[in-house]
Amino acid sequence: MTAATYTIVGGDYEHGGAASRALKEQLKKVGADPAVVRRAMIAAYEAEMNVVIHAERGELRAELQSGQLDVEVVDEGPGIPDVEQAMRPGYSTASATARELGFGAGMGLPNIKKNSDQFAIESAVGRGTRVRFTILLKPQSLYGAGRHSLHIVAERCKQSLHCVRACPTRAVRVFRGRPEVLDYLCIDCTACIAACPTATLVMKGTVDVLPPAGDFVLVVTPESLVQFGAGVTPARVLSELGALGWRDVRTTADWDAALRAAVIDYAWAEAAARPVISPACPAVVNLIEMRFPSLIPQLAPFESAITALATDLRGQRAAFVVSCPCQRTALLAGEAEPKPELILPAALRAAVRPRVRSNTSSAGSPPAANGVPKTPGNQILRVTGVRHVLGVLEAIEDGLAGDVRAVEPWACDAGCFGSPLLAEDPYLARQRWVPPAGAPAAAQAIRRRRPFEPRKGLRLDSDMGKAIQKLAKIDKMTRALPGGDCAICGAPTCAALAEDIVLGRATPDACVRRPAGGATAPTTGSAPDQEKGP
Amino acid sequence: MRIDELARRVGAQVLVPGRNINIDPEQVYAGDRISDLLNAAGDHALLVTNLASTHLMRVAELMDIPGICLVNGQIPDEAMRQAAAEHGTLLMASPLGLFQTCGRIFQTLHEESRPAS
Numbered sequence: 001m002t003a004a005t006y007t008i009v010g011g012d013y014e015h016g017g018a019a020s021r022a023l024k025e026q027l028k029k030v031g032a033d034p035a036v037v038r039r040a041m042i043a044a045y046e047a048e049m050n051v052v053i054h055a056e057r058g059e060l061r062a063e064l065q066s067g068q069l070d071v072e073v074v075d076e077g078p079g080i081p082d083v084e085q086a087m088r089p090g091y092s093t094a095s096a097t098a099r100e101l102g103f104g105a106g107m108g109l110p111n112i113k114k115n116s117d118q119f120a121i122e123s124a125v126g127r128g129t130r131v132r133f134t135i136l137l138k139p140q141s142l143y144g145a146g147r148h149s150l151h152i153v154a155e156r157c158k159q160s161l162h163c164v165r166a167c168p169t170r171a172v173r174v175f176r177g178r179p180e181v182l183d184y185l186c187i188d189c190t191a192c193i194a195a196c197p198t199a200t201l202v203m204k205g206t207v208d209v210l211p212p213a214g215d216f217v218l219v220v221t222p223e224s225l226v227q228f229g230a231g232v233t234p235a236r237v238l239s240e241l242g243a244l245g246w247r248d249v250r251t252t253a254d255w256d257a258a259l260r261a262a263v264i265d266y267a268w269a270e271a272a273a274r275p276v277i278s279p280a281c282p283a284v285v286n287l288i289e290m291r292f293p294s295l296i297p298q299l300a301p302f303e304s305a306i307t308a309l310a311t312d313l314r315g316q317r318a319a320f321v322v323s324c325p326c327q328r329t330a331l332l333a334g335e336a337e338p339k340p341e342l343i344l345p346a347a348l349r350a351a352v353r354p355r356v357r358s359n360t361s362s363a364g365s366p367p368a369a370n371g372v373p374k375t376p377g378n379q380i381l382r383v384t385g386v387r388h389v390l391g392v393l394e395a396i397e398d399g400l401a402g403d404v405r406a407v408e409p410w411a412c413d414a415g416c417f418g419s420p421l422l423a424e425d426p427y428l429a430r431q432r433w434v435p436p437a438g439a440p441a442a443a444q445a446i447r448r449r450r451p452f453e454p455r456k457g458l459r460l461d462s463d464m465g466k467a468i469q470k471l472a473k474i475d476k477m478t479r480a481l482p483g484g485d486c487a488i489c490g491a492p493t494c495a496a497l498a499e500d501i502v503l504g505r506a507t508p509d510a511c512v513r514r515p516a517g518g519a520t521a522p523t524t525g526s527a528p529d530q531e532k533g534p
Numbered sequence: 535m536r537i538d539e540l541a542r543r544v545g546a547q548v549l550v551p552g553r554n555i556n557i558d559p560e561q562v563y564a565g566d567r568i569s570d571l572l573n574a575a576g577d578h579a580l581l582v583t584n585l586a587s588t589h590l591m592r593v594a595e596l597m598d599i600p601g602i603c604l605v606n607g608q609i610p611d612e613a614m615r616q617a618a619a620e621h622g623t624l625l626m627a628s629p630l631g632l633f634q635t636c637g638r639i640f641q642t643l644h645e646e647s648r649p650a651s
Binding site for chain 2 (some may be wrong): 013014015016020021024034038041042044045049101102103105106107108111152335449450453
């Protein structure tokens with residue numbers, strides 16, 4: 001724990017912000033997440049400037065202890081006669097001088113509240129004001145929170161550790177009996193969801209009932225339309241959905257096709273680096289940004305099909321049936337307004353199943369024979385399943401795939417049909433997918449405006465010297481561990497556990513196979529933070 | 535698009551070079567109130583403002599904002615330049631008003647939607 005007190009002088013605009021700056025240095029030293037630092041800075045600067053603007057003098061006291069930052073800003077000033085009024089956005093009593101400098105927007109206190117996890121204010125007229133706020137830190141991640149759509153229902157965990165072993169980027173840990181996802185490693189694929197036998201890992205923030213039909217355009221993916229057994233065609237499901245009274249029902253199928261066509265065009269006409277990699281699956285894009293930054297120039301510069309369709313529906317209320325976490329993340333990150341409603345495939349199944357039940361017993365029959373179907377040729381190599389995607393990306397990175405012009409990698413088996421949130425077997429479902437006939441929608445691929453960017457990974461310490469020391473400790477620790485990668489400790493490999501121990505996420509006794517009295521753990525210098533999952 | 539390239543295209547003069555990184559088209563904010571700018575901040579952000587003050591530079595420093603564009607031909611004083619240079623904030627000045635400057639920035643960033651690679 002560290003504590004510090006900084007003096008703030010009322011009316012001293014020139015040095016206003018000095019306390020916040022000192023606090024920022026502290027936060028950087030402990031390796032706080034930049035998103036957390038940003039929130040802390042907004043709150044601290046607003047509180048500090050309130051003292052400068054309104055009071056004679058004051059103090060900012062900051063206390064850093066395991067997992068949280070507590071700040072108290074106390075002043076000797078006029079006090080606030082009506083705190084409720086002062087909390088209202090836009091209300092300000094700042095002087096003309098302050099306003100000229102850009103202060104006095106009446107957003108100070110609301111800003112502090114908005115950016116902190118706990119907030120309290122006390123004020124006495126003629127005596128002064130005390131503002132306290134707390135911000136929870138997430139020490140290990142330098143990657144913005146909320147970029148994946150996994151949710152952990154910790155009480156369901158039976159510690160099978162399947163998720164730890166299944167994660168292709170080694171982002172999952174199960175310490176202290178609960179799973180934890182390291183944000184900076186998670187690529188938002190479905191591997192852990194698929195592996196978990198107790199549904200501890202689920203998709204975040206989706207609803208399992210359909211919204212009122214009349215108000216919304218419903219968007220469904222091909223994979224969600226083939227979840228009703230052999231006898232129920234996608235066209236049938238679409239017509240049943242149409243009968244429910246949606247303003248419109250759209251599928252992403254045309255948009256998938258438009259994206260594929262655009263990527264193929266791009267690969268033949270425009271691309272400098274080959275093979276071109278399709279950005280169709282957002283989880284694969286995350287994987288490339290994190291683990292294969294050298295392949296970023298090979299990503300075709302387009303938005304995913306679901307983002308393109310969401311952009312097309314801008315201004316309309318839309319409800320998307322999302323098959324996997326990365327579709328959800330893509331929709332929430334998109335610029336479509338209003339934000340679409342996000343619905344679990346199970347909700348669609350529940351709504352449609354009663355209407356098609358009579359048909360589910362029928363075995364169905366293969367489509368009428370109109371000769372052998374034409375294959376699309378070798379224009380684009382489709383790779384599905386995260387293991388194979390990793391293999392192909394590695395081959396591309398090593399220059400072993402020069403014969404391939406364009407690749408379309410999907411994290412789930414059989415593409416989106418393999419999402420564990422769906423019910424039917426991926427391959428049966430894909431076989432049953434037939435694009436419904438009808439007027440072709442004006443689907444198109446959309447060029448990205450933001451370039452793909454390598455993901456900032458873990459920085460061991462913001463101080464380079466300390467980071468190097470930590471790296472050495474991790475090395476030493478790794479050698480001290482058995483090296484069997486049994487994962488019983490809750491970390492996927494011995495090297496991962498070594499890193500966790502040095503960074504304070506786990507304790508050395510986590511390893512159950514370490515020879516007693518054998519290799520001793522290098523100490524981390526301070527007691528490890530008992531960081532709880534998000 | 536990198537900030538200096540953006541400055542060149544919108545006709546703004548770079549007064550203090552800084553971390554010359556790509557600006558995220560979704561992180562360009564205009565405003566004259568510190569609270570708004572504080573809230574808008576991001577590490578790929580550009581702030582477009584009339585506020586030629588050292589407080590603005592303090593905000594840029596606290597929030598890791600890589601670029602500031604002053605409008606209406608305002609020339610920052612020495613203290614402001616020095617603060618910018620210290621923290622690696624790129625400081626540019628546009629001869630146009632807030633509205634016109636933003637218009638040009640918008641047009642430039644959104645026409646240039648294709649990534650360089």
